[in-house]
Amino acid sequence: AQSVTQLDSQVPVFEEAPVELRCNYSSSVSVYLFWYVQYPNQGLQLLLKYLSGSTLVKGINGFEAEFNKSQTSFHLRKPSVHISDTAEYFCAVKGSSNTGKLIFGQGTTLQVKP
Amino acid sequence: DAGVIQSPRHEVTEMGQEVTLRCKPISGHDYLFWYRQTMMRGLELLIYFNNNVPIDDSGMPEDRFSAKMPNASFSTLKIQPSEPRDSAVYFCASSLGGLVAEQYFGPGTRLTVT
Numbered sequence: 001a002q003s004v005t006q007l008d009s010q011v012p013v014f015e016e017a018p019v020e021l022r023c024n025y026s027s028s029v030s031v032y033l034f035w036y037v038q039y040p041n042q043g044l045q046l047l048l049k050y051l052s053g054s055t056l057v058k059g060i061n062g063f064e065a066e067f068n069k070s071q072t073s074f075h076l077r078k079p080s081v082h083i084s085d086t087a088e089y090f091c092a093v094k095g096s097s098n099t100g101k102l103i104f105g106q107g108t109t110l111q112v113k114p
Numbered sequence: 115d116a117g118v119i120q121s122p123r124h125e126v127t128e129m130g131q132e133v134t135l136r137c138k139p140i141s142g143h144d145y146l147f148w149y150r151q152t153m154m155r156g157l158e159l160l161i162y163f164n165n166n167v168p169i170d171d172s173g174m175p176e177d178r179f180s181a182k183m184p185n186a187s188f189s190t191l192k193i194q195p196s197e198p199r200d201s202a203v204y205f206c207a208s209s210l211g212g213l214v215a216e217q218y219f220g221p222g223t224r225l226t227v228t
Contacts, residue, residue, distance in 0.1 A: 032214045041221070042219075042221060042222075043118070043205055043207070043218075043219025043220050043221050043222055044157075044205070044207075044217070044219045045219070046216045046217070049214070049216070051214060090157065094213060094214060101159045101162065101170060101173075101213070102159065102213070102217070104156060104157040104158075105156070106156045107156060107157070
């Protein structure tokens with residue numbers, strides 16, 4: 001079975017600073033990995049996903065993530081954050097079989113301060 | 115497209131009452147998911163459908179919960195009888211083409227059971 005751990009429940013950061021949101025997963029099989037963002041009072045929106053190929057994945061809004069198989073991590077980064085990036089971010093994992101569901105982490109609240 | 119539509123957006127009901135949540139997926143999408151989000155348990159998948167057929171309902175908490183998808187454009191999640199611990203935000207999401215495809219989330223229904 002897969003599981004996801006988001007190591008930080010809250011990350012405060014100043015505007016224009018870089019940020020990294022950490023995600024580790026556990027799985028005995030190959031996985032697919034995702035980052036979703038949830039703005040206040042809204043549903044989740046896909047930021048980026050890793051299915052195969054290059055381990056550096058670029059997503060929307062200037063975010064990117066790097067798949068590290070040896071460390072079983074999929075950390076999300078942005079070199080310079082904006083106030084509008086304030087939201088909750090979810091890492092998710094799915095096994096590579098044709099069945100099975102997406103397993104979400106507990107979420108990390110990114111709070112960008114002016 | 116209008117995106118995934120959920121109704122009602124807010125529901126307040128008394129313990130023991132029946133609650134029905136509704137979802138209209140994006141036209142043409144072949145997968146539909148029901149999630150529940152709480153502070154304690156995070157985001158949990160309750161059930162998902164493929165081509166209107168329930169595929170995995172292992173996340174449904176107990177027999178008080180039931181979900182149907184009578185056609186490709188409509189799904190319901192019913193709780194009967196409702197209990198205070200069912201208070202949560204319930205999301206519907208849809209996707210096209212598989213379990214690793216991007217899931218498009220609705221705005222959610224905030225359920226409060228008193």
